[in-house]
Amino acid sequence: MRHVYGWLLLTPAAILLIAFTHFPTLATVYESLFSKGSTIRPSRFTGFSNYESMMEDPVFWKVLTNNFWFAVGTIPLSVGLAIAMALLVNRTLPGRSLLRLAYFTPTILPMIAVANIWLFFYSPDIGLIDQILGSFGIAGHNWLGDPDTVLPAIILMTVWKEAGFFMIFYLAALQHFPEELEEAATLEGASRWYYFRRVVFPLLMPTTLFVLINAVLNSFKLVDHLFVLTKGGPNNASNLLLYYIYENAFSYFDTNYAATLTVVLLVILAVLALAQFFFLDRRIHYR
Amino acid sequence: MIRAQANLRYWTPSVALEIFAAWVLAIFWVAPLLYAFWAAFHASEFAINFTLFAPLTLDNFREALSQAPFLRYGFNTFVLVTMLLLSQLVICTLAAYAFARYEFAGGNVAFSLVLVQLMIAPEILIVENYGTLANLDLIDTITGIGLPYMASAFGIFLLRQAFKSTPKELEEAARLEGCGAFGVLWRVYIPLARPTYLAYSLVSISHHWNNFLWPLVVSNSVETRPLTVGLGIFGAPESGVDWSIISAATLLSVAPLLIAFLLFQRQFIQSFMHSGIK
Structure with a gap:
């Protein structure tokens, strides 16, 4: 009887x-093996030919490289800042809750709103950054229109958005540190930097791994800002994998190629899932 | 005593430097939002001209509201988030109860299959899910925007943890009092898991209030479009809307959640801490 009840409760x-x-995951793999259909030529089974054209698609490689640099640019910086923020507000200092609030607030804002605000900072000449630079006599720059600066500009904004979110996990971890730890280190005459390097940082390692995996995951899932800031441009310089999937499906109406690209994304996510499974002891975070 | 000694170390130069750094960082972190407030409440000629006593105005908000139906968008978001949360709570509670207290055949395999959704969120499978929704005739409906998220692996996971940590003795006591399976769930498990419900609800609300990509694809009319999508269309650079008006529209879209966050910041921050993952 308990088998029946169990499954009944689970049914919805x-x-x-x-x-x-589950079904769409399998359907995506299936769809990726068919050619793009049109009214004259229906979609037909073509084996791996979508994958072959993907390998020869320069935009695919561009997008993948962008995703790599986006991750490399965002993650170490936001995780480093998150640790710093957590350590700063974990001690008693004047205005502690205000500081914590300031760091955390970007987490609550939708990416689309963040992009709207930052768009103005980056706009050429009239934008805030160019205005400030201009007052020092530095010429304006089209930050989002230049392929060399567009990705760093987006990275900076994402760091601002994410650091406070990651800080939360470090704060949670630091709260479980016994008070005696710092006292013992102080009595032993350890410098604060030594204490951080040899005690705090190693103890935070499980949290760091957890945050890292989530940060990588986010770097593949987060594309909302591209709709407002750049639409992937200029010339795909800021395009990311999920945005390229969206473009293929809903702008070029090539759902089969979009499915092929989705399979690549699914493989990346699967690798991350395995990493999480093997490297992480879930109990540390979920009590 | 030792505590007092530790506090004596407090005002060393390096600590003072840290406090200074903390505040500088905080100013950088609130500046963009403060700037949005400045632009929204001043006429556009003050958008980059920070005159302290520039006259305040609500014209930008009036203009934003007249150019796009943000109140309707806000209502849509509210309906979406409410409907979604209620369905999530019911569906996840039932599933979590099954996993926590019924050792049914295939339960472990089923649980790992549930966890797959933690990695593969519905918006990743945007192509196929759009097709499914079209087959169900749910394109451009608020139900359609919410449906793929109603069974939340994250909610099932959190509630299962909470139910598992409930002492079995309480269940047995309730059984002796004559409670059935649902009576036990309603009178014992759900009340004791209240902090988990609160945490999950706040995370879910803020996540879906801010979600963009999937609602963008599914909605294409004023009657279904949530705030984020409305704002995304409004703020598109080619639309040539005045800067101050975009700031006003941005603030209108984030205001309800931001106000709720400022009022209940402790609960919000605790919830995000408690939940571990979004």
Whole structure:
């Protein structure tokens, strides 16, 4: 009887999960093996030919490289800042809760709103950054229109958005540190930097791994800002994999190629899932 | 005593430097939002001209509201988030109860299959899910925007943890009092998991209030479009809207959540801490 009840309770969730996660995952792989259909030529099975054209698609490689640099640019900086923020507000200091609030607020804002605000900072000549530079006599620059500066500009904005979110996990971890730890280090005459390097940082390692994996995950899932800031441009200089999938599906209406690209994204996510499974002890975070 | 000694070290130069750094960082972190407030409440000629006593105005908000139906968008978002949260709570509670207290055949395999959704969010499978929604005739409906998220692996996971940590003795006591399976769930498990419900709800609300890509694809009319999508269309650079008006529209879109956050910041921050993942 308990088998029946168990499955009955699970049924609503199971139907929805199968319909919107498991089935579409398999369907994506299946669709990637067919050619793009049109009214004259229906879609037909073409084996791996979509994958072959993907390998020869310069935009695909461009997008993948961008994703790599986006991750490399965003993650170390935002995780480093997150640790710094957590350590700063974990001690008693004047205005502690105000500081914590300031760091955390960007987390609550939608990426689309953040992009709207930052768009003005980056706009050429009239934008805030160019105005400030201009007052020092430095000429304006089209930050989002220049392929060399567009990705760094987006990285900077993403760091601002994410650091406070990651700080939360470090704060949670630091709260479980016994007070005696710092006292012992102080009595032993350890410098604060030594204490951080040899005690705090190693103890935070599980949190760092957890945050790292989530940060990598976010770097593949986060594309909202591209809709407002650059639409992937100029010349794909800021395009990311998920945005390219969206473009293929909903602008070029090539759902089969979009499916092929989605398979690549799924493989990346699977690798991350395995990393999480092997490197992480979940209990540390979920008590 | 030792505590007092530790506090004596407080005002060393390096600590003072840290406090200074903390405040500089904080100023950088609130500046963009403060700037949006400045631009929204001043006429556009003051957008980059920070005169301290520049006259305040609400014209930008009036203009934004007349150019796009933000109140309707806000209502859509509210309906979406409410409907989604209620369905999530019901569906996830039932599933979590099954995983926590019924050791049914295939339960472990089923649980790992549930966890797959933690990695593969519905918006990743945007192509296929759009097709499914079209088959169900749910394109351009608020139900359609919410449906793929109603069974939340994250919610099931959190509630299962909470239910598992509930002492079995309480369940047995309730059984002796004559409670059935749902009576036990309603009178024992759900009340004791209240902090988890709060944490999950706040994370879910802020996540779906801010979600953009999937609602963008599904909605294409004023009656279904949530705030984020409305703002995304409004703020598009080619639309040539005045800067101050975009700032006003941005603030209108984030205001309800931001105000809720400022009022209940402790609960919000605790919830994000408690939940571990979005």
